[in-house]
Amino acid sequence: MSDYIPVGMGELKIARHPASLVVYGIGSCVIIAMYDKKNKIGGFSHVMLPDSSGIDKEKLNPAKFADTAVPLLFNKMGEEGALKSKLVAKLVGGAEMFPPTEDFSSNIGRDNVEAVKKALSILQIPIEAEDTGGNRGRSVEFDLDSGLVKLSILGQETKEL
Amino acid sequence: MEDVTTLTRTQLDALREIGNIGSGNAASALAQFLNRKIDMAVPSAKILDFKEIPDLVGGPAQSVMGIFLKVMGEISGRFLLLIPEHTSLRLLHTLIPGCEIDSPLDMGEMESSCMREVGNILAGAFLNAISTLTQTPMLNSLPSMAYDLSGSLINYVVADMVAVSDKVLMIETSFIEAEEDLRIHIFLLPDPDSLKKLLKSIGVA
Numbered sequence: 001m002s003d004y005i006p007v008g009m010g011e012l013k014i015a016r017h018p019a020s021l022v023v024y025g026i027g028s029c030v031i032i033a034m035y036d037k038k039n040k041i042g043g044f045s046h047v048m049l050p051d052s053s054g055i056d057k058e059k060l061n062p063a064k065f066a067d068t069a070v071p072l073l074f075n076k077m078g079e080e081g082a083l084k085s086k087l088v089a090k091l092v093g094g095a096e097m098f099p100p101t102e103d104f105s106s107n108i109g110r111d112n113v114e115a116v117k118k119a120l121s122i123l124q125i126p127i128e129a130e131d132t133g134g135n136r137g138r139s140v141e142f143d144l145d146s147g148l149v150k151l152s153i154l155g156q157e158t159k160e161l
Numbered sequence: 162m163e164d165v166t167t168l169t170r171t172q173l174d175a176l177r178e179i180g181n182i183g184s185g186n187a188a189s190a191l192a193q194f195l196n197r198k199i200d201m202a203v204p205s206a207k208i209l210d211f212k213e214i215p216d217l218v219g220g221p222a223q224s225v226m227g228i229f230l231k232v233m234g235e236i237s238g239r240f241l242l243l244i245p246e247h248t249s250l251r252l253l254h255t256l257i258p259g260c261e262i263d264s265p266l267d268m269g270e271m272e273s274s275c276m277r278e279v280g281n282i283l284a285g286a287f288l289n290a291i292s293t294l295t296q297t298p299m300l301n302s303l304p305s306m307a308y309d310l311s312g313s314l315i316n317y318v319v320a321d322m323v324a325v326s327d328k329v330l331m332i333e334t335s336f337i338e339a340e341e342d343l344r345i346h347i348f349l350l351p352d353p354d355s356l357k358k359l360l361k362s363i364g365v366a
Contacts, residue, residue, distance in 0.1 A: 008212050009211065009212060009316060010212075010323075010327070024220070024221045024222035024310065024312055025215060025221030025222055025310040025311060025312015025313045025315075025316065026312070026313055026316065027309075027310075027312070027313035027314060027315070027316035027317035027320075028316060028317045028320050029316050029320065048316070048320045048323070049320060049321060049324055055324060055325060056325070059325050059326075061327075064323075064324070095313065095317070096317070097227070097307050097309060097313055097314050097316075097317035097318075098227070098229045098305035098306070098307050098314075098317065098318075099305050099306075099307070100305070101302055101303040101304070101305050102302070102303055103231055103233065103302035103303060104229075104231045104302050104303075104305065106317075108317070108320055108321060109317075135307070136309060136313075137309040137310035137312070137313025137314070138313070139222060139310065154224050154266070154308075154309055154310060155264075155266045
């Protein structure tokens, strides 16, 4: 049995094969999966919010925010022995879970996805696959042997990204 | 902004009492329209790490019915009902004559509208009681409903409340109808800016 390593909201974890990284119950958060195929090292960053500007640096958890989590994941992958120039990314999440009403609307999911994409493009990390937006919760398993991300949505068939 | 981690024991006790009064009123409303006796669990007012919230309803991968409302007025915040599948179906079967769906995934407009109305009534009763107690007008927005993983729903509701701290103040209670094990979890999350007003209105600022 290989290890299943859960990655909670605002956390960032890196592992290598044969382990799997898992997240259950993703809503407006975005999971950034980064992978080095050759060395079979992968990382998950579970970001909650798009932008860290205005947050006191001393209190900042960089893994919570898209703009700081992407470079952090990129650098940590390098420290763990991944080839930074060969890293690819997959994105999952960014849903708006509750339909908008007259008094309430939110674009937090969409804003998270956009901020992650912007941060990835700055580092020139290609996005290989994504399943983002919509209004459904998601769960993912990242198999670090194959590099495949298994995606489940309540009431739907499992897909692979 | 008020830092929730600095709340004193007395303040938390006072907030728990608010939960008691609000959910007492909501339980009566529920008992009335279901026409049966509803018991109330002892409410809690807790400073919780947001990661712990899904564990209160069976873990992040547990599918639940969520009804979300915004609390508006001088004291603002968020109001969330999480209703396990079994209870949701029971409510629908009781409230809609002829309703026979066996999964919340099969809900149509009639069922959704019914669940939102349940949310509306419970939130209205809960907030009315607090509003009277604090002599501060509080209104609830129209309810929004989703049936999905509890982790996903909670993640969405708290995301922008935990930018700085990982902690949220949550007043939580549940209703239990013992014979059929019907449960409804009620969460009130006051906006950090409103917390001071809320504490002041009950004399523990």
